[in-house]
Amino acid sequence: MSKSNNPLNDPRNQAAETQLVHGGIMRSQFNETSEALYLTSGYTYPNSEHAEALFKGDIPGHNYSRFANPTVDVLLERMALLEGAEDARGFASGMAAVTAAVMSQVRADDHIVAARALFGGCRYVVEEFMPRWGVQSTLIDGRDPKNFEAAMRPNTKLVFIETPTNPTLELVDIRAVADIAHAHGARLVVDNVFATALYQKPLQLGADLVTYSATKHIDGQGRVLGGLVLGSKELIGGEVHTLLRQTGPSLSPFNAWVLLKGLETMPLRVRQMTESAVRIADFLAGHPKIARIMYPHHPSHPQYELAKRQMTAGSTLVSFEVKGGQEAAFKLGNALAVILISNNLGDAKSILSHPRTTTHQRLSEEARLESGVTPGLLRLSVGLENTDDLIKDIDYALSQV
Numbered sequence: 370m371s372k373s374n375n376p377l378n379d380p381r382n383q384a385a386e387t388q389l390v391h392g393g394i395m396r397s398q399f400n401e402t403s404e405a406l407y408l409t410s411g412y413t414y415p416n417s418e419h420a421e422a423l424f425k426g427d428i429p430g431h432n433y434s435r436f437a438n439p440t441v442d443v444l445l446e447r448m449a450l451l452e453g454a455e456d457a458r459g460f461a462s463g464m465a466a467v468t469a470a471v472m473s474q475v476r477a478d479d480h481i482v483a484a485r486a487l488f489g490g491c492r493y494v495v496e497e498f499m500p501r502w503g504v505q506s507t508l509i510d511g512r513d514p515k516n517f518e519a520a521m522r523p524n525t526k527l528v529f530i531e532t533p534t535n536p537t538l539e540l541v542d543i544r545a546v547a548d549i550a551h552a553h554g555a556r557l558v559v560d561n562v563f564a565t566a567l568y569q570k571p572l573q574l575g576a577d578l579v580t581y582s583a584t585k586h587i588d589g590q591g592r593v594l595g596g597l598v599l600g601s602k603e604l605i606g607g608e609v610h611t612l613l614r615q616t617g618p619s620l621s622p623f624n625a626w627v628l629l630k631g632l633e634t635m636p637l638r639v640r641q642m643t644e645s646a647v648r649i650a651d652f653l654a655g656h657p658k659i660a661r662i663m664y665p666h667h668p669s670h671p672q673y674e675l676a677k678r679q680m681t682a683g684s685t686l687v688s689f690e691v692k693g694g695q696e697a698a699f700k701l702g703n704a705l706a707v708i709l710i711s712n713n714l715g716d717a718k719s720i721l722s723h724p725r726t727t728t729h730q731r732l733s734e735e736a737r738l739e740s741g742v743t744p745g746l747l748r749l750s751v752g753l754e755n756t757d758d759l760i761k762d763i764d765y766a767l768s769q770v
C-alpha cells in the first residue's frame with residue numbers, strides 16, 4: 370500500500386467489505402498477495418537476550434502458537450476492525466470461545482444471569498458446568514429486560530445472552546440489558562452468531578464481550594471450527610488472554626487461515642443468504658400449512674420494533690412452525706431435494722433442522738416448550754442456492770405434508 374495521505378490508508382475509514390479483504394494483512398519478505406499460513410508451533414530467537422526480553426514482555430513478538438501466531442493475528446485484527454473492538458482472541462471452536470468468555474469473568478461464589486433461550490452448549494456451560502465450580506446461575510425469559518433486573522443479586526458478575534436466539538429467533542434488548550448489568554456491577558457477554566458482526570454490533574450497544582462461533586458464517590462453507598472473543602484491551606488482554614495462554618483452547622493457524630479466506634466473501638454470502646431468507650419468510654408467511662413464521666425483520670415478529678432498532682437486517686435464518694406437529698415436520702424435511710437435513714448454520718448449503726428431536730432432544734419437554742421448541746418447529750439456515758430453487762423445494766415439500 371502507498372504511504373500517501375489517502376484517508377483509506379487507515380482501515381478504520383474503510384467499509385466492512387474492504388476491511389474484510391485487506392484488514393490486518395502482514396506480508397512476509399516475499400510480498401505474497403494472499404495471507405501467509407504460518408503453520409508453526411514455536412519460534413526461534415536470534416540470541417538469549419532477545420528470548421529473555423520477549424518472555425518478559427519488553428519487546429513484541431511471538432513465542433508459542435498456543436497464544437501467539439501471525440496467521441491467527443491477521444484474523445484477529447480483521448475481526449476486531451469489523452467489530453470495532455480494541456482486541457480479540459481466537460479459540461478452537463465457538464464453545465471454547467463462549468466457555469473462555471464466561472470463565473474469565475467469574476469465580477466461585479459468583480452468580481450468572483442468562484437468558485434461557487441459548488444454543489445447547491452455551492446453556493450447558495451456564496446451567497450445568499458453572500455450578501460444579503461454585504458459580505450459581507439463574508436462567509430467565511430474556512425477551513423482557515425486567516426479568517434481568519429481577520434476577521440480579523449482589524454477587525452477579527456476569528449476564529450472558531444470545532440474540533436472535535436459537536432456534537426461535539427471539540430478541541433480547543442488548544442496550545437495556547447492558548444498562549441493567551452495569552448498574553449492578555456485572556459484565557455483559559453477547560453471543561452474536563445469529564446476527565453476525567455485519568448486522569449487529571453488541572459492543573456499540575454496551576456489551577463488554579462479544580463471542581462468535583466462526584464455524585458458522587465466518588467459515589460459511591462447512592470446513593473448520595473456530596471461535597472468537599472480542600472486547601476492550603483490558604478485558605481481552607487480561608483474563609481472556611490468561612485463560613487462553615494457560616489452558617490452551619487455541620485456534621489452529623490452519624483454521625485461522627481458512628477463516629480469513631471466509632471473511633473475504635462473508636458480506637457477499639450473508640447478503641445473498643439474507644435476501645433469500647426474506648423471500649422465503651414472505652413465502653412461508655402466506656402458506657396455509659404454516660402456523661407461524663419467526664423472522665426478526667418480518668412485520669409479524671413480536672419484537673419487530675426492537676429488531677429494526679438493533680439489527681440492520683434480519684439474519685440468514687428463518688424458523689417456522691408447520692401445522693400438524695412432528696409428523697408434518699418430518700414429512701416436510703423428507704420431501705426436500707436441495708435443502709439438507711443437518712444442524713449446522715450459516716453455511717453455503719441450505720440446512721433444515723428439527724430442534725425438538727436433534728439439538729434440543731436433551732431438554733425436558735417442559736424446558737423445550739419454554740424455549741418455544743414445539744413439535745412442528747423447523748429452523749432453516751438459508752444458503753447460497755438459487756432463491757427460486759429454494760422456494761420450489763419448500764413448496765414441493767409442503768405439498769407432501
Ligand SMILES: *Cc1c(COP(=O)(O)O)cnc(C)c1O
Nearest residue numbers: 462463464488562582584594595
Ligand atoms: C454453533 C454455535 C455455538 C458453538 O460453536 P461451535 O463452533 O460449534 O463450538 C455457540 N453459540 C451459537 C449461537 C452457535 O450457533
